[in-house]
Amino acid sequence: MATAKERSRPRCIICRDWIPPSPKSLQPTPAISTKRPIDPALQSPRSRLRKGITVRVDIQIMSDISSIIKELSDHLDNLPEQSGRHVVAIAGAPASGKSTLAERLASHLNRMGRAARVVPMDGFHLDNAILERRGILDRKGSPDSFDSCGFLHLVKRLKKETDVVYPIFDRSLDLSIAGAGHLDADCRTVIVEGNYLLYDAPVWRDLANCWDLSVFVDVDPEILKSRLIDRWLSFGLTPAQAIRRAEGNDMPNARLIQQYRLPADLTL
Numbered sequence: 300m301a302t303a304k305e306r307s308r309p310r311c312i313i314c315r316d317w318i319p320p321s322p323k324s325l326q327p328t329p330a331i332s333t334k335r336p337i338d339p340a341l342q343s344p345r346s347r348l349r350k351g352i353t354v355r356v357d358i359q360i361m362s363d364i365s366s367i368i369k370e371l372s373d374h375l376d377n378l379p380e381q382s383g384r385h386v387v388a389i390a391g392a393p394a395s396g397k398s399t400l401a402e403r404l405a406s407h408l409n410r411m412g413r414a415a416r417v418v419p420m421d422g423f424h425l426d427n428a429i430l431e432r433r434g435i436l437d438r439k440g441s442p443d444s445f446d447s448c449g450f451l452h453l454v455k456r457l458k459k460e461t462d463v464v465y466p467i468f469d470r471s472l473d474l475s476i477a478g479a480g481h482l483d484a485d486c487r488t489v490i491v492e493g494n495y496l497l498y499d500a501p502v503w504r505d506l507a508n509c510w511d512l513s514v515f516v517d518v519d520p521e522i523l524k525s526r527l528i529d530r531w532l533s534f535g536l537t538p539a540q541a542i543r544r545a546e547g548n549d550m551p552n553a554r555l556i557q558q559y560r561l562p563a564d565l566t567l
Contacts, residue, residue: 364400367567368407371514374565375408375488378511383458385488386509390496390563391516392553393440394526400516400567401492414485418457420493422466422475423450440552442495447502454509457482457489494552497561507561515563523553 378385389404391397401417408415423446430436430444438444456463467479482489495503497515507513527549531541 364403367400368404371404371512371565372407372411374512375413381511384486385511386454386458387488387490388496388506388510388513388563389490389492389516390494390498390513390556390560392518392523392556393494393549394523394530395516395518397492397516400514401490405488405490408488413488415488415490416482416486417490417492418453418465418480418482419468420445420450420491420496421468422480423447423453424468424475426474438548440494440548442498442500442503442555445495447495451502451505451509454491454506457491458509494556497563498556499559499561504561510564512565513563514565514567515560516567517557520550520553524550 375385375387387404389397389401398417398419401419405415405417424439425444425446427436427439430439433443435441435444453463453465461484463482464478465480465482466475466477468475469479491510496506496510497513498504498506524545527545528538528541531544532538536544
């Protein structure tokens with residue numbers, strides 16, 4: 300039975316499921332401090348990664364990411380054999396380090412003789428012209444700015460079909476390029492990385508049944524904010540513009556991902 304809080308939320312017009320609130324309705328985070336936050340991974344020793352256990356680490360520290368990749372590889376080795384590919388989800392907020400982890404894991408698996416490829420969710424960004432017509436160009440990166448149905452269809456194909464092409468997002472052009480990625484029959488493990496792979500909302504939540512192993516990269520919000528500002532500065536924005544982009548779009552998305560995330564097999 301729905302709670303009073305749920306009944307106050309709108310339903311999806313297609314599936315009649317409850318829709319999470321828009322990020323615009325979430326409370327803004329406090330103003331950015333000029334003091335740089337200290338990563339928790341630098342303050343305490345790392346615990347051993349085990350299924351169902353949360354481990355606080357900074358995966359951009361080389362020694363930590365190497366040991367984590369080894370243990371993720373061990374988990375993959377223990378998955379049951381199947382006729383199709385194994386599909387791994389690495390989810391997390393913007394600037395959580397999920398792309399770095401995905402690429403490093405794929406490289407490790409390939410060195411070990413287990414053909415693997417990374418398939419980013421970003422290829423399913425809607426075109427800027429569509430976002431502008433819908434009035435959400437300034438919210439690019441939010442759940443509504445992706446082709447969620449198309450992405451779900453691709454993920455289902457990744458497991459069963461031997462030859463699959465998929466779109467890739469070109470950041471320099473700020474658009475998705477159709478057919479730019481390709482998986483052939485030799486690829487036995489696909490690592491999908493993206494923000495909303497464990498997002499509990501219509502369409503997105505159906506992805507959970509597709510993962511053979513799911514990983515969520517959980518990073519302290521202040522550290523995320525610091526990384527996001529640095530990212531926008533590296534793209535040539537002024538400090539004021541970088542803060543505005545991080546606070547106005549990226550951090551609301553990060554809060555939404557955290558608030559409505561489904562359980563992962565492993566949380567870093």
